[in-house]
Structure formats: C-alpha cells, structure tokens
Amino acid sequence: MIRQFFITMVILVVVCLVGFIVYNIAYGIGEAAGYDEGYPAGQSAGYSSGEQDGYDEGYDVGKEDGYNEGYNLGRADGYDEGVKAGVGHGYIFTDPTYAQAVSFMAQDKTNENIYVEGVYECRHFATTVCNNAEEKGWRCAYVGLGFRDGGHAIVAFDTVDMGLVYFEAITDERVRPVVGKRYYQCIEPRAGYYYAPPSYDDTIVDILVAW
Numbered sequence: 001m002i003r004q005f006f007i008t009m010v011i012l013v014v015v016c017l018v019g020f021i022v023y024n025i026a027y028g029i030g031e032a033a034g035y036d037e038g039y040p041a042g043q044s045a046g047y048s049s050g051e052q053d054g055y056d057e058g059y060d061v062g063k064e065d066g067y068n069e070g071y072n073l074g075r076a077d078g079y080d081e082g083v084k085a086g087v088g089h090g091y092i093f094t095d096p097t098y099a100q101a102v103s104f105m106a107q108d109k110t111n112e113n114i115y116v117e118g119v120y121e122c123r124h125f126a127t128t129v130c131n132n133a134e135e136k137g138w139r140c141a142y143v144g145l146g147f148r149d150g151g152h153a154i155v156a157f158d159t160v161d162m163g164l165v166y167f168e169a170i171t172d173e174r175v176r177p178v179v180g181k182r183y184y185q186c187i188e189p190r191a192g193y194y195y196a197p198p199s200y201d202d203t204i205v206d207i208l209v210a211w
Contacts, residue, residue, distance in 0.1 A: 146206030
C-alpha cells in the first residue's frame with residue numbers, strides 16, 4: 001500500500017516536471033515567435049507615426065519661422081521702396097484746392113524768367129513750375145500738348161474741389177485744353193489781353209499728363 005502510494009507520487013512529480021518543462025519550452029518558443037513578428041510590425045507602425053508627427057511639427061515650426069523672417073524682410077524692403085516712391089525728393093505731396101493752385105501760380109516767379117529760343121523754352125518753364133510746386137508740397141503735373149504743327153508744355157493740378165485744372169507755365173493763365181481745338185482759343189487771358197492766332201497750326205491732337 002505504501003509502495004503503491006509512493007509510486008503514484010513519483011508519477012505525479014514526473015508529470016508535473018515534464019509539464020513544467022514543456023510549458024517553458026512552449027512559452028519560450030511562443031515569446032520568440034511573437035517578438036520576431038511583433039517587433040518589425042511595431043517598429044514600422046511606430047516609425048511611421050513618429051515620422052509623421054515629426055514632419056508635422058517640423059513643418060509647422062519651419063513654416064512659422066520662414067513666414068516671420070520673410071515677412072520682416074519683405075516688409076522692410078517694401079517700406080523702403082514705398083517711402084522712396086511716395087516721398088520722392090523728401091516731401092509728401094498733396095493736391096491743392098483750386099484757390100491754392102491759383103495762389104501758387106500767382107506767387108511763383110517762373111513767369112518772370114526770360115524765354116530764349118532753343119535754350120529756355122516752354123518745357124523749361126513747365127519743369128521749373130513743377131519743381132517749385134513740389135518744394136511747396138503740391139503735386140503738379142507736367143503736361144505735353146501735341147499740335148498738328150509742333151507742340152507745347154504746360155502744367156496741371158488735380159485740385160480737390162474742381163478736379164484737373166491746367167495753367168500756362170509761361171504766363172500763369174488758366175488753360176482749358178481740348179483735343180481738336182486750337183490752343184490759343186483754350187487760354188483764358190487776363191483782363192485786357194488778347195491772343196491772336198499764331199502763324200502755325202496749334203490745333204491740339206494729343207494731351208499727355210505726367211505726374
């Protein structure tokens with residue numbers, strides 16, 4: 001009886017030992033197989049996810065830094081160019097009222113300059129008036145008139161109350177140039193003055209306003 005009990009216990013111990021050994025072998029095989037299969041899958045998924053997150057974050061940071069740097073550089077260059085284009089010779093030009101334009105022409109002394117054929121002509125008078133107006137802060141246009149026979153230069157102001165008004169730079173008279181009309185008929189002479197038609201054809205064929 002004791003012998004049989006002993007044999008039974010030995011058999012149970014052997015079975016348990018064998019089961020334990022088999023379990024550990026199977027566990028090791030399963031763990032190795034699972035690791036071998038799971039590692040590359042996990043690495044691939046983790047790499048892709050990390051790469052995407054890193055790309056997104058790097059893109060956002062790079063875009064923000066690039067935008068800020070580009071904006072600052074572009075704004076600085078644009079500001080410098082804008083100041084040069086808008087200020088010109090160091091003045092901020094404005095458009096006068098009609099009364100201010102008339103007053104400027106009356107006070108300006110360009111009309112007292114001497115007309116010299118081929119040396120100081122209408123274009124020189126007009127340029128001088130424009131320069132003098134700019135020194136006063138007024139925006140003044142150089143106006144080129146094309147005639148059927150030759151041409152002429154006058155000036156203009158884009159007044160805030162009466163729109164574009166023209167003046168003869170040599171005599172300061174108000175001018176109302178119209179294409180197809182003779183220039184001498186467009187001048188509004190001062191009281192007591194009369195302009196006779198010139199010997200050449202001064203019919204206006206073109207009006208060019210340059211600011």
